[in-house]
Amino acid sequence: MEYTLRPIGVIHTPFKHKRDAPIQSSRSDEAGWVEVFPEFQDGLQDLEGFSHIFLLYMFHRSSGFALRVKPFLDTSERGLFSTRYPARPNPIGLSVVRLRELRDNLLYVDGVDVLDGTPLLDIKPYVPEFDVHTATRTGWHETRSIH
Numbered sequence: 001m002e003y004t005l006r007p008i009g010v011i012h013t014p015f016k017h018k019r020d021a022p023i024q025s026s027r028s029d030e031a032g033w034v035e036v037f038p039e040f041q042d043g044l045q046d047l048e049g050f051s052h053i054f055l056l057y058m059f060h061r062s063s064g065f066a067l068r069v070k071p072f073l074d075t076s077e078r079g080l081f082s083t084r085y086p087a088r089p090n091p092i093g094l095s096v097v098r099l100r101e102l103r104d105n106l107l108y109v110d111g112v113d114v115l116d117g118t119p120l121l122d123i124k125p126y127v128p129e130f131d132v133h134t135a136t137r138t139g140w141h142e143t144r145s146i147h
Contacts, residue, residue: 032112
């Protein structure tokens with residue numbers, strides 16, 4: 001079974017090259033803006049009440065994948081699905097960003113970590129009651145070879 005995903009907008013950031021982008025949104029203070037295509041603007045109603053949002057997007061500049069990779073914060077090879085490595089069978093990314101302002105179909109955000117022009121697939125509100133979990137294990141990340 002195959003699915004077709006249609007972007008609902010574009011993420012605009014200061015990052016033109018992969019080497020310049022932070023490895024996670026929690027490690028970024030950079031500002032950016034999200035352009036939601038006009039036909040999806042009505043879906044933004046009530047979003048301004050949230051301080052943080054999830055952005056789901058395509059890693060549009062990744063190609064191919066390997067099932068074993070060396071993650072950015074480690075020197076050991078790891079299974080792809082135990083990492084956040086961008087080259088994936090379905091190149092879908094996820095970032096949590098701070099929503100500063102919503103104006104018409106534009107969302108001004110902080111904490112961007114993606115390349116300029118990244119296709120936006122979806123937006124979801126960040127709700128601590130649902131989204132904050134106390135992790136009791138973090139796998140190889142606890143003992144990674146680079147700290």
